[in-house]
Amino acid sequence: MSIKKEIKEILILALPAVGEMFLYMIVWIIDTMMVGQYGGKDCVSAVGLSSEIVYTFSNIFISMGLAVSITSFIARKLGAEDCDAAKAYSINGIFIGIFIAIPVAVLLFIFPHRILLIAGAQGNVLSMGTDFIRIVSIGIVFSIIMNILNAILRAHENTKTPMIVAAIVIFVNILLDWILIFGKLGFPPLGVKGSAIATMIAQITGFIFILFYYKRFKVLSIKITDIFKIKMKIIADIIKLAIPASLQEAAFDISRLISIFMIMRLGTVSFAANQITTTIESTSIMPGWGFAIAATIMAGRMVGAKSYKSAKRYTNIAAIFAVAIMSTMSILFLTIPHLLMRAFIKDADVIAVGILCLMIASIEQPFMAIGIVYGGGLKGSGNTITPFIISTISSWFIRLPLMYLVIYVLKLGVVAVWLVTAIQWSFEGCMMYIYFRKEINKLAIKGDGSFV
Structure with a gap:
C-alpha cells in the first residue's frame, strides 16, 4: 500500500474524530466563558471543579476504559473478517455500559456535597458545585451509553457520525447555555444551574439521535432485545481488556483530581x-x-x-500529524497568552497567573502528542497493560510527589505545577513510543518471525 493511501486513510478517520473532540472542547470553552462572564472566578471554580469530578468518573469507567476495549476488539474482529464476533462484542459492550452507567449516576446524584467537601470546596463554590453535579448526573447515563455506541461506530471506521452527534450536542448545549445562564427569551438567569441544565438536556438529545441512527441504518442489525443476549466469555474478554485501560485513566485522572484538590487550597x-x-x-x-x-x-x-508493518506505519503517520498540530498550538501559547486568557475572564490577577501557566504548557505539547497517539496504538494492538503501567508511574511517582514538593514544601504556587506536568508528559511520551515499537515487534515475531 502506498504512503499516500495510508495518509489518506488516517486523515479520513482522524479528521472527523478531531472535529468531534474539538466540538466538545468548544462547548467546554464557551461554557467556561459564559459562567466566567456571568459570575467571575467563583462560578468558574464551581463549574470547573464539578466538571472535573463528573468527567473523571465518566472517563475512568467508560470513555478511556470500556469504549477503548470495545473499539479494539471489534476493530480486530473486523480486520479478521469475523462480523458475527464483531456483533457479539458490540451487544455485550452495550450491556456492560448500561450496567455501569446507572450506579455511577446514582453515586454522583446522592453524594455531590460530600465529594466536593473532600475536594476542598467551600462557600459559593461548594453550594453551586453541588447543584451542578446533581443536575448533570441525570444526563450522564445517556452520555455514557452514547459513548459506547460511538465507540462501536469508530471500530467500523465510521468517525463521521460521532462527529455529527457531537455537533448536535454542542449546538443544543451552547444555545441553552446562552438562554439559561443569562436569562434570555423570558427565562430567569440561572447561572451555574443553567449551565448544568443545558449540559443535561444536550446529553439526552445526543443519545436520542444516536439511537435513531442505529435504528435507521441497522448498524450490525443490532436490536434492543439483542442487548440481553449476554455471553459471559465475551463480557470477560471485554472487561479483561477494559480494566487496564480504565486503571490507566484512573491513574491519570485521580492523580489529576488530587492535583486539583491541592491547587484549590x-x-x-x-x-x-x-x-x-x-x-x-x-x-x-x-x-x-x-x-x-x-x-x-x-x-x-x-x-x-496480521499486517504488523502497516500497524506501525499507520501509527507513525498519526503521531506525525498530532505532533505537528500540537506544536503549532505551542507557538500560540507563547505568542498570544494574554489574548487567550482575556477571552475567559476579566480578573487581572487571574490573567497574570494564567499567562505564565500557559507559556509553560507550551513545552509539553509535542510530548503529549507522542504519548497519546502511541498509547492509542498500543491499545489498538490489544495491549492495555503497558499504557496503564506507564501512566501510573508518570502520574503517581512523578506528578504527585513533585506537585507536593512545589506546593507544600517549596511553596512555589500554581505556575510551578505546570512545570511538573511538562516533566510528566516528557517521560510518558518517550515511554509510550518505546513500548509501542517493542509491542509491534513482539507481535511480528510471534506471527511471522520478522522484525518490523
Whole structure:
C-alpha cells in the first residue's frame, strides 16, 4: 500500500474524530466563558471543579476504559473478517455500559456535597458545585451509553457520525447555555444551574439521535432485545481488556483530581487561572486524541489482519500529524497568552497567573502528542497493560510527589505545577513510543518471525 493511501486513510478517520473532540472542547470553552462572564472566578471554580469530578468518573469507567476495549476488539474482529464476533462484542459492550452507567449516576446524584467537601470546596463554590453535579448526573447515563455506541461506530471506521452527534450536542448545549445562564427569551438567569441544565438536556438529545441512527441504518442489525443476549466469555474478554485501560485513566485522572484538590487550597485566583489554562490547553489536546483514535482503529485492524508493518506505519503517520498540530498550538501559547486568557475572564490577577501557566504548557505539547497517539496504538494492538503501567508511574511517582514538593514544601504556587506536568508528559511520551515499537515487534515475531 502506498504512503499516500495510508495518509489518506488516517486523515479520513482522524479528521472527523478531531472535529468531534474539538466540538466538545468548544462547548467546554464557551461554557467556561459564559459562567466566567456571568459570575467571575467563583462560578468558574464551581463549574470547573464539578466538571472535573463528573468527567473523571465518566472517563475512568467508560470513555478511556470500556469504549477503548470495545473499539479494539471489534476493530480486530473486523480486520479478521469475523462480523458475527464483531456483533457479539458490540451487544455485550452495550450491556456492560448500561450496567455501569446507572450506579455511577446514582453515586454522583446522592453524594455531590460530600465529594466536593473532600475536594476542598467551600462557600459559593461548594453550594453551586453541588447543584451542578446533581443536575448533570441525570444526563450522564445517556452520555455514557452514547459513548459506547460511538465507540462501536469508530471500530467500523465510521468517525463521521460521532462527529455529527457531537455537533448536535454542542449546538443544543451552547444555545441553552446562552438562554439559561443569562436569562434570555423570558427565562430567569440561572447561572451555574443553567449551565448544568443545558449540559443535561444536550446529553439526552445526543443519545436520542444516536439511537435513531442505529435504528435507521441497522448498524450490525443490532436490536434492543439483542442487548440481553449476554455471553459471559465475551463480557470477560471485554472487561479483561477494559480494566487496564480504565486503571490507566484512573491513574491519570485521580492523580489529576488530587492535583486539583491541592491547587484549590492555593485560593480561587490560582484555581481559576489553572482551570482556564487547562481549558485552553485542551484545544491543543483534542487533535492528539483524534489521531490517537485513528491509531487505535488502524492498529487494531492491521493486527487483526496480521499486517504488523502497516500497524506501525499507520501509527507513525498519526503521531506525525498530532505532533505537528500540537506544536503549532505551542507557538500560540507563547505568542498570544494574554489574548487567550482575556477571552475567559476579566480578573487581572487571574490573567497574570494564567499567562505564565500557559507559556509553560507550551513545552509539553509535542510530548503529549507522542504519548497519546502511541498509547492509542498500543491499545489498538490489544495491549492495555503497558499504557496503564506507564501512566501510573508518570502520574503517581512523578506528578504527585513533585506537585507536593512545589506546593507544600517549596511553596512555589500554581505556575510551578505546570512545570511538573511538562516533566510528566516528557517521560510518558518517550515511554509510550518505546513500548509501542517493542509491542509491534513482539507481535511480528510471534506471527511471522520478522522484525518490523
